[in-house]
Amino acid sequence: MVENVASEMADLEDEDFYLLSGLEQGMRFSEWVARPKLPEYARLTDEEVDYRLDRCERRDLIERKTIQYEGFRLTFEGYDALALHTFAERETIEGVGAPLGVGKESDVYEVRSYKPLALKFHREGYTEFREVNKEREYTADHEHVSWMYTARKAAEREYETLEALYPTVSVPQPIDHSRHAIIMERIDGVELARSKLEDEQVVPVIDLIFEEMTAAYREGYVHADMSEYNIFIAEDGVTVFDWPQAVPTDHENARELLRRDVENTLGYFQRKYPTQVGEADIDGVVEAVVSDEFARIDEFLD
Numbered sequence: 696m697v698e699n700v701a702s703e704m705a706d707l708e709d710e711d712f713y714l715l716s717g718l719e720q721g722m723r724f725s726e727w728v729a730r731p732k733l734p735e736y737a738r739l740t741d742e743e744v745d746y747r748l749d750r751c752e753r754r755d756l757i758e759r760k761t762i763q764y765e766g767f768r769l770t771f772e773g774y775d776a777l778a779l780h781t782f783a784e785r786e787t788i789e790g791v792g793a794p795l796g797v798g799k800e801s802d803v804y805e806v807r808s809y810k811p812l813a814l815k816f817h818r819e820g821y822t823e824f825r826e827v828n829k830e831r832e833y834t835a836d837h838e839h840v841s842w843m844y845t846a847r848k849a850a851e852r853e854y855e856t857l858e859a860l861y862p863t864v865s866v867p868q869p870i871d872h873s874r875h876a877i878i879m880e881r882i883d884g885v886e887l888a889r890s891k892l893e894d895e896q897v898v899p900v901i902d903l904i905f906e907e908m909t910a911a912y913r914e915g916y917v918h919a920d921m922s923e924y925n926i927f928i929a930e931d932g933v934t935v936f937d938w939p940q941a942v943p944t945d946h947e948n949a950r951e952l953l954r955r956d957v958e959n960t961l962g963y964f965q966r967k968y969p970t971q972v973g974e975a976d977i978d979g980v981v982e983a984v985v986s987d988e989f990a991r992i993d994e995f996l997d
């Protein structure tokens with residue numbers, strides 16, 4: 696889906712982006728933007744609007760509906776195009792490369808720049824949005840809990856968290872963000888879930904992960920979605936990524952979420968390396984992280 700957008704970027708003209716950003720503005724007020732409002736939002740003449748609508752619709756950057764009134768909205772591809780355009784204008788990126796990963800709620804691509812970077816498009820809200828809309832012909836404006844808003848907020852939260860944690864915690868360096876997209880350092884390595892550790896590496900790797908969790912806590916954050924899928928492992932250490940749902944340590948559920956992170960992380964190692972990792976004192980680990988006294992997982996294992 697994004698590859699299409701990336702390959703079409705070169706064909707798009709400034710006026711196409713005027714139209715797309717005009718629609719983006721209009722969508723702050725209603726999900727479907729009425730055709731007569733477009734010249735003003737997009738700062739284009741009436742004829743130009745028709746021409747641009749046609750071009751953008753053919754490229755699936757926008758959708759049209761004609762129930763009640765003629766309206767338009769951006770598709771996710773259109774929103775992607777706007778974010779890519781912004782990054783290109785700021786010279787953050789030179790081009791989009793191969794997919795690096797498709798997560799539960801994101802698409803991640805390699806991007807070309809002065810060094811290898813990663814581009815993450817947040818998709819939160821999109822799946823539910825499609826479910827809701829299958830049921831009916833159109834969504835009443837008052838319930839337009841827009842996917843654009845949900846995905847943009849998630850990207851903002853993730854970017855802010857990376858900025859707060861980098862470089863104290865081993866997270867991808869944040870580079871830039873726009874709308875639902877963030878640009879960050881590209882991490883080499885493999886997901887923990889896909890790695891096979893030597894027996895003697897298991898405990899040291901757990902120590903590294905809990906050191907990062909402890910450092911994040913000290914900086915004021917609980918990850919809240921720790922799992923073997925959100926940890927990269929390489930020769931030179933571990934990197935923890937995927938931070939949009941992180942909560943501040945003074946959040947009322949912070950402790951509970953930290954406990955769950957500890958359980959999920961240890962649970963993975965207990966299942967995969969049962970001879971290395973036995974029963975653990977979960978509360979002891981949580982307490983050590985919170986009090987900044989975590990040193991070695993061995994102290995908490997049977």
Ligand SMILES: Nc1ncnc2c1ncn2[C@@H]1O[C@H](COP(=O)(O)OP(=O)(O)O)[C@@H](O)[C@H]1O
Pocket residue numbers: 795796797798799800801802803813815867879880881882883886924925936937938
């Ligand atoms: N900075 C990065 N460098 C390299 N690959 C990445 C980077 N960020 C994410 N990925 C890849 O994309 C996948 C999805 O990213 P993630 O942040 O976990 O999103 P989700 O919330 O969808 O799980 C990851 O599992 C990983 O393989």
Ligand SMILES: [Mg+2]
Pocket residue numbers: 798799924925937
């Ligand atoms: Mg993930």
